Amino acid sequence: xxxxxxxxxxxxxxxxxxxxxxxxxxxxxxxxxxxxxxxxxxxxxxxxxxxxxxxxxxxxxxxxxxxxxxxxxxxxxxxxxxxxxxxxxxxxxxxxxxxxxxxxxxxxxxxxxx
Amino acid sequence: xxxxxxxxxxxxxxxxxxxxxxxxxxxxxxxxxxxxxxxxxxxxxxxxxxxxxxxxxxxxxxxxxxxxxxxxxxxxxxxxxxxxxxxxxxxxxxxxxxxxxxxxxxxxxxxxx
Numbered sequence: 331x332x333x334x335x336x337x338x339x340x341x342x343x344x345x346x347x348x349x350x351x352x353x354x355x356x357x358x359x360x361x362x363x364x365x366x367x368x369x370x371x372x373x374x375x376x377x378x379x380x381x382x383x384x385x386x387x388x389x390x391x392x393x394x395x396x397x398x399x400x401x402x403x404x405x406x407x408x409x410x411x412x413x414x415x416x417x418x419x420x421x422x423x424x425x426x427x428x429x430x431x432x433x434x435x436x437x438x439x440x441x442x443x444x
Numbered sequence: 445x446x447x448x449x450x451x452x453x454x455x456x457x458x459x460x461x462x463x464x465x466x467x468x469x470x471x472x473x474x475x476x477x478x479x480x481x482x483x484x485x486x487x488x489x490x491x492x493x494x495x496x497x498x499x500x501x502x503x504x505x506x507x508x509x510x511x512x513x514x515x516x517x518x519x520x521x522x523x524x525x526x527x528x529x530x531x532x533x534x535x536x537x538x539x540x541x542x543x544x545x546x547x548x549x550x551x552x553x554x555x556x557x
Contacts, residue, residue, distance in 0.1 A: 339484075364545070373448075373534055373548035374487075420486060424544075432477075432546060434486035 332357050332423050334435035342441040349408040351438045353395075353421035356402065363404045364422040365395055368437075374420060380404060391415070416442045446471045450535050450549035456557045457522065457529060465520045465552045467535035473547070474540065476518040480504060481532040481551075490533075493518055522554060530555050 337352040355361060362381045366374040378389025385397040395406045404421060421435040448469045457463045469476065475494050479487040489502030493512040507526025512518055518537075522529045532553050536546040 334486075362544075366548075371532075371551065371553070373450075373550045374536075374546075375548070376545055379545060422546075432489075434488075436484070436486045 332361070332425055332431065332433045334421050334423050334433055336419075336421055336435040336438045338438050339436065340439045340441065342443060343411045344443045345413055346410050349393075349406070349411045349415065349440065351406040351419050351421075351440065353404045353406065353435060354402055355404060355421070355423045357423055357425045359425040361423045361425045363395075363397060364424070364432075365389065365393070365404075365406050366420045366422060368418040368420065370417075377406070377419075411440075411442045413442050413444065416440055448535055448537055448547055448549035450533075450552050452552060453550070455552055455554045457554060458557050460524045462521055462523050463529075463554065465522070465533055465535075465554070467518045467520065467549060468516055469518075469535075469537045469547075470516060471537055471539070471547060472515070473537035474515070475538045475544075476512070477536045477538075477546065478502075478508070478510065478518070478520045479534045479536065481534060487534060490520065 333356040335354045364379045365377040368374045377393050378387045380387050380397045388394045393408050418437045420437050424432045451466045477492040478490040488504050490508050491510045493499035509521045532551050534551045535549045538544040538546045
């Protein structure tokens with residue numbers, strides 16, 4: 331069975347400093363992994379996804395994530411936080427090519443301080 | 445622009461009342477999903493549909509019903525049997541293939557009067 335752990339429920343950084351949001355997953359097969367961002371009262375927007383190609387994945391808005399199979403991790407990073415990055419971030423795993431088995435982590439709320 | 449439209453944005457339900465949330469997509473996606481989001485929690489799957497006239501229960505289907513008569517539309521009914529309906533409801537769709545990406549609407553916030 332799949333599962334996702336987001337190690338921090340809340341992360342606070344200062345504007346211009348690096349962002350690290352941690353995600354560990356459990357999967358029996360080669361998973362697809364996603365990071366989504368959600369602003370208040372909005373839907374989820376895809377930041378980036380990993381689907382067994384390059385292990386370092388670049389996404390929108392300067393975010394990137396590295397798939398580490400040995401550590402079963404898919405941490406999200408950004409070199410320099412911007413005020414507009416303040417939002418909720420979700421790590422998602424899917425190992426099912428045909429079915430609809432997307433498993434969401436509980437989310438990490440990112441605060442960016444001026 | 446292609447996307448997913450959810451309506452209404454806010455909805456209020458009286459005791460004993462059924463309410464229907466609308467979800468329409470023009471992405472030509474076969475698969476559609478409904479999720480429930482409670483504060484501080486991730487998304488939980490209510491129902492999903494892989495093709496017209498077919499749908500399956502997710503993890504928390506009790507008290508909800510859906511239909512899929514058209515490819516573009518996947519309405520969710522919150523019935524009076526759902527005793528705790530207050531939540532943010534998100535509709536999503538996805539295309540075919542490995543690593544298929546889910547696209548989300550902007551959600552409907554349902555509250556009890």
